[in-house]
Amino acid sequence: MTGRTLAEQQPPGPDRDLAVGLRGASIGYGDVPVVQGVDLTVRPGEALAVLGSNGSGKTTLARGLLGLASVLGGEVTVLGAPVGRLRDRGRVGYVPQRHTVSGAVPATVREVVGVGRLARRGLLGRPTAADRAAVADAIEAVGLADRVRDPVASLSGGQQRRVLVARALAAEPELLIMDEPTAGVDAANQQALAGVLAEVSSRGTTLLVVTHEAGPLAGVLTRAVVVDHGRVRYDGPLAGAGPLAGDAGHHHPGDPDDHPATGYRQHQPWTSSRPVRARDGEQ
Amino acid sequence: MEILQYEFMQRALLASLMVGLAAPAVGIFLVQRRLSLLGDGLGHVALVGVGVGVLTSTAPVGAALVAAIAGAVLIELVRARGRTSGDVALAVLFYGGIAGGVVLLSLAPSGQATNLDAYLFGAITTTSAGDLAAFGVITVVILSVVWLLGQRLYAVSDDEEYARAVGLPVLALNVVLAALVASTVVLSMRVVGLLLISALMILPSAVAQLLAGSFRQALLLACGIGLVVSLAGTTASYYTGTPSGGTIVLLAIALFLLVALAVAVREATGRRRHRRKVGLHAAHPHEHGEGCGHRPVPHGDHVDYDHDGHLHAPHRTGTGVHYDEHGEHPVPAPVEGKAGRP
Numbered sequence: 001m002t003g004r005t006l007a008e009q010q011p012p013g014p015d016r017d018l019a020v021g022l023r024g025a026s027i028g029y030g031d032v033p034v035v036q037g038v039d040l041t042v043r044p045g046e047a048l049a050v051l052g053s054n055g056s057g058k059t060t061l062a063r064g065l066l067g068l069a070s071v072l073g074g075e076v077t078v079l080g081a082p083v084g085r086l087r088d089r090g091r092v093g094y095v096p097q098r099h100t101v102s103g104a105v106p107a108t109v110r111e112v113v114g115v116g117r118l119a120r121r122g123l124l125g126r127p128t129a130a131d132r133a134a135v136a137d138a139i140e141a142v143g144l145a146d147r148v149r150d151p152v153a154s155l156s157g158g159q160q161r162r163v164l165v166a167r168a169l170a171a172e173p174e175l176l177i178m179d180e181p182t183a184g185v186d187a188a189n190q191q192a193l194a195g196v197l198a199e200v201s202s203r204g205t206t207l208l209v210v211t212h213e214a215g216p217l218a219g220v221l222t223r224a225v226v227v228d229h230g231r232v233r234y235d236g237p238l239a240g241a242g243p244l245a246g247d248a249g250h251h252h253p254g255d256p257d258d259h260p261a262t263g264y265r266q267h268q269p270w271t272s273s274r275p276v277r278a279r280d281g282e283q
Numbered sequence: 284m285e286i287l288q289y290e291f292m293q294r295a296l297l298a299s300l301m302v303g304l305a306a307p308a309v310g311i312f313l314v315q316r317r318l319s320l321l322g323d324g325l326g327h328v329a330l331v332g333v334g335v336g337v338l339t340s341t342a343p344v345g346a347a348l349v350a351a352i353a354g355a356v357l358i359e360l361v362r363a364r365g366r367t368s369g370d371v372a373l374a375v376l377f378y379g380g381i382a383g384g385v386v387l388l389s390l391a392p393s394g395q396a397t398n399l400d401a402y403l404f405g406a407i408t409t410t411s412a413g414d415l416a417a418f419g420v421i422t423v424v425i426l427s428v429v430w431l432l433g434q435r436l437y438a439v440s441d442d443e444e445y446a447r448a449v450g451l452p453v454l455a456l457n458v459v460l461a462a463l464v465a466s467t468v469v470l471s472m473r474v475v476g477l478l479l480i481s482a483l484m485i486l487p488s489a490v491a492q493l494l495a496g497s498f499r500q501a502l503l504l505a506c507g508i509g510l511v512v513s514l515a516g517t518t519a520s521y522y523t524g525t526p527s528g529g530t531i532v533l534l535a536i537a538l539f540l541l542v543a544l545a546v547a548v549r550e551a552t553g554r555r556r557h558r559r560k561v562g563l564h565a566a567h568p569h570e571h572g573e574g575c576g577h578r579p580v581p582h583g584d585h586v587d588y589d590h591d592g593h594l595h596a597p598h599r600t601g602t603g604v605h606y607d608e609h610g611e612h613p614v615p616a617p618v619e620g621k622a623g624r625p
Contacts, residue, residue, distance in 0.1 A: 089450025
């Protein structure tokens with residue numbers, strides 16, 4: 001595969017300089033591996049898409065980096081430390097795959113985003129002026145400054161997703177891991193998100209975005225890794241990921257590896273444009 | 284206020300004041316975590332402590348506290364293992380607690396105060412000065428911990444996985460919360476009884492959750508509601524001669540039903556008004572579009588239409604498009620969202 005060769009042309013430096021390093025890594029739950037034998041190096045400042053169909057293992061890969069799935073073999077380093085021994089997890093930002101913020105008790109935008117700052121405040125630390133400023137900046141960055149006091153439940157789905165992005169940004173992370181940030185979000189909110197990520201990336205933050213449709217973020221993400229059946233099938237420029245993945249000669253229904261020319265629209269979701277609702281919750 | 288002339292009533296009111304304040308402050312995290320019945324289970328476990336306390340002639344309050352906290356820590360460790368057998372383990376712990384308590388109390392030598400009812404349903408007027416001092420310490424500890432760790436407890440209760448991913452000490456915080464619940468259980472034992480404890484933790488929070496706009500507001504409101512129903516219930520029970528625990532809980536339930544009804548009525552009127560308008564426009568089907576005769580008014584990502592002096596905004600649903608009065612549906616259901624998710 002050309003893509004794999006591209007990545008190999010740049011030999012990985014020492015792991016401690018990497019944002020993410022996987023060597024022959026197997027990741028899974030209990031003792032069942034979902035992802036197997038994955039080699040991947042992500043340098044600081046890179047903007048990477050992890051592509052794949054449902055059940056391909058792309059989410060498990062990301063969860064392994066977050067300590068939410070177990071490393072069953074090989075090596076996984078995050079920000080230079082083996083994933084289990086990363087002391088300061090606050091340096092890693094996380095936007096979970098979730099549609100809405102849903103607690104039983106109402107919470108404001110500021111309260112939810114404030115949680116993102118906790119990891120930076122030590123065990124008992126009270127919020128300092130710097131903490132408050134970081135929270136305010138994160139809310140500002142996602143364009144919700146006029147909604148800080150509103151209950152999150154009163155926001156539209158796309159806006160709630162932006163609240164979760166702000167929560168991750170409040171920690172001022174060096175590595176930002178997002179799981180399907182654009183799924184189920186209307187075009188306007190997808191554009192807003194792309195703008196936020198471009199800004200975050202320009203500040204040197206490493207981005208790792210798990211998605212089945214990199215299209216909306218194509219301007220931000222430059223490199224793509226395609227995961228299929230728990231293995232990396234492609235690693236190279238984002239632009240080459242769709243057709244290359246389709247050439248893998250690996251076709252079965254529901255698999256996004258299919259080439260656009262096959263006509264199965266749902267089989268190449270990250271190059272398709274999604275239908276846009278006439279009206280979004282933005283007022 | 285003749286009620287305040289009696290020392291036992293003064294002690295009773297003081298005890299109910301502390302319980303009313305502390306129980307909802309802890310309970311709101313259980314509501315957020317959808318673990319409302321944890322307090323109930325720990326109440327069962329505390330009965331073993333009471334049994335041990337009575338049998339060994341030490342203070343039942345202290346022994347109950349030890350038993351409940353030990354049970355709470357055990358529960359969190361079982362939950363952290365995350366196995367399906369955890370559910371059965373909890374059942375064993377809870378029912379083992381109440382069964383052990385009943386058996387131990389029955390073994391107490393005759394002549395000792397082993398009134399099971401008093402522990403199960405509360406006996407506020409038997410609160411001694413010593414109990415009151417212990418309750419005071421427990422209350423101060425509970426409120427201090429909530430003040431210190433409240434935001435972290437909220438984080439863990441709201442999104443445990445996220446808290447784990449960003450490195451918050453999830454297990455420790457869960458154990459702290461469980462220990463707080465255990466302390467509250469023991470604190471509330473005299474006032475509402477071990478079988479009704481959960482109600483005083485959960486109901487004020489349930490009311491507050493319907494009214495508040497922020498978590499902080501909900502927490503303060505829940506404490507306020509707890510304080511009022513607790514004092515009012517205790518006072519009422521003095522005049523009616525009914526048990527304080529049951530009276531307090533019935534008051535809280537009445538308040539909850541009242542507020543839930545009011546909120547439901549408010550929402551239903553809003554929906555009916557919306558349906559009437561939709562029906563009105565269905566009567567003269569007309570799809571707005573270019574050159575439809577109504578003045579187009581661009582608004583953000585969509586175009587509204589001036590329809591006889593009011594703005595119509597397109598609203599797409601699964602069955603097609605209709606037009607709302609402008610400003611309706613601030614939170615459209617995420618319609619297309621489910622399709623593309625793994």
